[in-house]
Amino acid sequence: MTETTLPYNLKFIVRDYECDLQGVVNNANYLHYLEHSRHEFLISKGISFFKLHEEGLDLIVTRVEIDYKYPLRSRDEFTVTVNIQREGNARILFIQDIFRLPDQKLILKAKVTGIATRKGRPVPPGDLIPKLGLGS
Amino acid sequence: MTETTLPYNLKFIVRDYECDLQGVVNNANYLHYLEHSRHEFLISKGISFFKLHEEGLDLIVTRVEIDYKYPLRSRDEFTVTVNIQREGNARILFIQDIFRLPDQKLILKAKVTGIATRKGRPVPPGDLIPKLGLGS
Amino acid sequence: MTETTLPYNLKFIVRDYECDLQGVVNNANYLHYLEHSRHEFLISKGISFFKLHEEGLDLIVTRVEIDYKYPLRSRDEFTVTVNIQREGNARILFIQDIFRLPDQKLILKAKVTGIATRKGRPVPPGDLIPKLGLGS
Amino acid sequence: MTETTLPYNLKFIVRDYECDLQGVVNNANYLHYLEHSRHEFLISKGISFFKLHEEGLDLIVTRVEIDYKYPLRSRDEFTVTVNIQREGNARILFIQDIFRLPDQKLILKAKVTGIATRKGRPVPPGDLIPKLGLGS
Numbered sequence: 001m002t003e004t005t006l007p008y009n010l011k012f013i014v015r016d017y018e019c020d021l022q023g024v025v026n027n028a029n030y031l032h033y034l035e036h037s038r039h040e041f042l043i044s045k046g047i048s049f050f051k052l053h054e055e056g057l058d059l060i061v062t063r064v065e066i067d068y069k070y071p072l073r074s075r076d077e078f079t080v081t082v083n084i085q086r087e088g089n090a091r092i093l094f095i096q097d098i099f100r101l102p103d104q105k106l107i108l109k110a111k112v113t114g115i116a117t118r119k120g121r122p123v124p125p126g127d128l129i130p131k132l133g134l135g136s
Numbered sequence: 137m138t139e140t141t142l143p144y145n146l147k148f149i150v151r152d153y154e155c156d157l158q159g160v161v162n163n164a165n166y167l168h169y170l171e172h173s174r175h176e177f178l179i180s181k182g183i184s185f186f187k188l189h190e191e192g193l194d195l196i197v198t199r200v201e202i203d204y205k206y207p208l209r210s211r212d213e214f215t216v217t218v219n220i221q222r223e224g225n226a227r228i229l230f231i232q233d234i235f236r237l238p239d240q241k242l243i244l245k246a247k248v249t250g251i252a253t254r255k256g257r258p259v260p261p262g263d264l265i266p267k268l269g270l271g272s
Numbered sequence: 273m274t275e276t277t278l279p280y281n282l283k284f285i286v287r288d289y290e291c292d293l294q295g296v297v298n299n300a301n302y303l304h305y306l307e308h309s310r311h312e313f314l315i316s317k318g319i320s321f322f323k324l325h326e327e328g329l330d331l332i333v334t335r336v337e338i339d340y341k342y343p344l345r346s347r348d349e350f351t352v353t354v355n356i357q358r359e360g361n362a363r364i365l366f367i368q369d370i371f372r373l374p375d376q377k378l379i380l381k382a383k384v385t386g387i388a389t390r391k392g393r394p395v396p397p398g399d400l401i402p403k404l405g406l407g408s
Numbered sequence: 409m410t411e412t413t414l415p416y417n418l419k420f421i422v423r424d425y426e427c428d429l430q431g432v433v434n435n436a437n438y439l440h441y442l443e444h445s446r447h448e449f450l451i452s453k454g455i456s457f458f459k460l461h462e463e464g465l466d467l468i469v470t471r472v473e474i475d476y477k478y479p480l481r482s483r484d485e486f487t488v489t490v491n492i493q494r495e496g497n498a499r500i501l502f503i504q505d506i507f508r509l510p511d512q513k514l515i516l517k518a519k520v521t522g523i524a525t526r527k528g529r530p531v532p533p534g535d536l537i538p539k540l541g542l543g544s
Contacts, residue, residue, distance in 0.1 A: 007421075015307075015308040015311075016156065016157060016306065016307065016308065016311050016321060016322060017156055017164060017304050017307055017308065019156060019157040019161050020152065020153055020155060020156065020157070021152060021155040021156070021157070021159045021210060021458060021461060022461055023157045023470075024467055025445065027439055027469050027472070028153060028436045028437070028439035028440050028443070031435055031436035031439060032287065032289050032436050035287075035288065035289055035291065035434075035435065035436070036287040039287075039288050043347070048347075049288060049346075050288060050338065050346040050347065050429060053429060053430055056431055060430075060476070060479075061435050061476055062475065062476050063473075063474065063475050063476065064435070064472065064473070064474045064476075065470045065471075065472070065473050066471065067470065067471050068468070068469055068470050068471065068472075070172050071468075071528075074157060074321075074322040075315070075320075102319065106422070151440065151444040151447075152443065152444065152457060152458060153440050153443055153444065157322060157325060158325055158330055158332075162307075163303055163307065163333050163336070164300045164301070164303035164304050165300070167300035167303060168300050168423065168425050170356045170424055171298075171299065171300070171423075171424065172423040172424065172425065175423075175424050178474050180482070184483075185424060185482075186293060186424060186482040186483070187296055194294055196294075196340070196343075197299050197340055198339065198340050199337075199338065199340065200299070200336065200337070200338045200340075201335075201336070201337050202335065203334065203335050204332070204333055204334050204335065207332075207392075210457075210458040211451070211456075211458065223343060232518075250395075256343075256377055262273050262330070288428065288429060289428055289434050289436060291428060291429040292424065292425055292427060292428065292429070293424060293427040293428070293429070293431045293482060295429045298425050300425060346429060
């Protein structure tokens with residue numbers, strides 16, 4: 001018997017200040033949506049980006065790949081999905097898509113690579129891995 | 137004999153991402169311009185907002201008053217002035233204007249009140265006052 | 273018989289990217305919260321900031337007064353209230369408070385003055401006034 | 409005889425509001441730096457992103473790849489380089505690096521793909537290509 005789980009997703013509405021003079025969401029703001037979704041996803045796994053930082057462990061992004069397919073506009077509703085994969089020993093890959101609601105139009109596809117650091121140096125992700133359900 | 141000094145000022149150019157769907161700089165971004173100018177003004181007086189934070193002393197804003205007179209647009213050049221006054225024992229008042237360049241058109245007038253805090257509690261500004269040339 | 277209505281309010285959660293190096297929400301971001309709440313309030317009255325812009329009518333802010341009482345931090349939930357008053361013939365005053373949830377701690381108090389413009393020139397607010405329930 | 413030209417570059421200083429609660433520049437803000445540098449690079453070639461938009465031609469980003477190597481902090485000075493290549497008939501590839509100053513430490517490497525659109529549909533880049541010195 002196979003167990004299927006829907007990917008984590010978080011709903012948003014475009015705020016007018018996120019749009020630029022082209023009348024669409026500015027490219028940089030999609031990184032905000034992706035980051036906020038990752039942090040809320042981590043919270044759903046019992047991991048607080050902010051508390052880890054206060055304890056000296058910083059989760060940082062080392063690579064971002066985004067394919068922009070279609071722009072979001074004022075007050076568009078959309079959902080950001082989060083899927084994760086382990087990549088080598090140190091890296092976690094976040095696969096994230098954005099879909100407009102309710103028509104599920106694909107807005108963008110993103111791959112975001114993250115690592116854990118202490119004082120600016122990479123460290124093994126330790127107990128983050130089992131918390132994320134990525135093995136041990 | 138009177139001594140007159142020109143107010144501190146810092147030059148900027150509007151970046152396209154700072155404009156919103158009305159095609160003008162979004163209101164919130166003027167607070168960014170005002171903040172950056174205050175922090176650079178403080179640096180010119182030997183005061184680092186960031187280093188003070190690292191030492192546990194946080195300069196925070198308690199009140200902002202802004203009169204928006206005319207909007208800035210894509211690639212407008214402008215200057216932000218900074219003047220200061222002491223207000224009571226604990227507060228410093230920053231009087232800041234923004235002028236478009238080169239025509240000196242008044243863009244906005246702002247009054248920003250700041251205090252010093254430690255662990256969230258107001259503290260006397262101490263040696264910031266003489267550094268700022270505001271007496272002792 | 274008196275009719276009482278609760279003020280319009282909109283709920284938010286602080287996103288980590290909205291916090292600055294002091295670990296609290298950056299002052300400029302509160303203007304984003306206030307703006308988004310005003311625009312959603314207008315939508316609740318059948319008025320679209322964005323569609324009005326497309327029709328050549330721009331609602332703009334001419335004055336902002338904010339008293340910052342207490343900072344918001346990572347993942348704090350909060351609500352922004354919107355109350356309106358007419359001010360003279362042309363101006364609408366938005367009275368907006370932010371309260372942290374669930375403890376209702378006052379975060380800030382704001383007064384935001386808005387007018388309607390066409391091609392950069394003030395115009396009477398016209399049918400916006402009855403839509404907003406501010407008389408005729 | 410070979411002609412060598414130095415890549416276009418634009419200098420910046422990190423503004424405190426661009427740093428997040430980790431005390432470093434937030435990942436999304438690097439997209440702002442990259443975008444502003446591209447737009448100023450275009451201006452240096454006689455191409456205005458904003459004027460093209462007003463004429464109905466929108467330059468949009470379809471793909472971004474960023475490798476984050478090292479973070480920028482409060483008041484770090486840095487330079488953003490811009491190099492371009494043609495990619496197929498419709499696409500222009502911007503190769504952009506960020507270096508901290510004065511030590512030239514590599515901060516990030518980016519590849520940004522752009523196309524021209526009218527009413528949301530891709531169009532040939534037309535006379536942009538010769539203006540950019542990319543042939544005809």
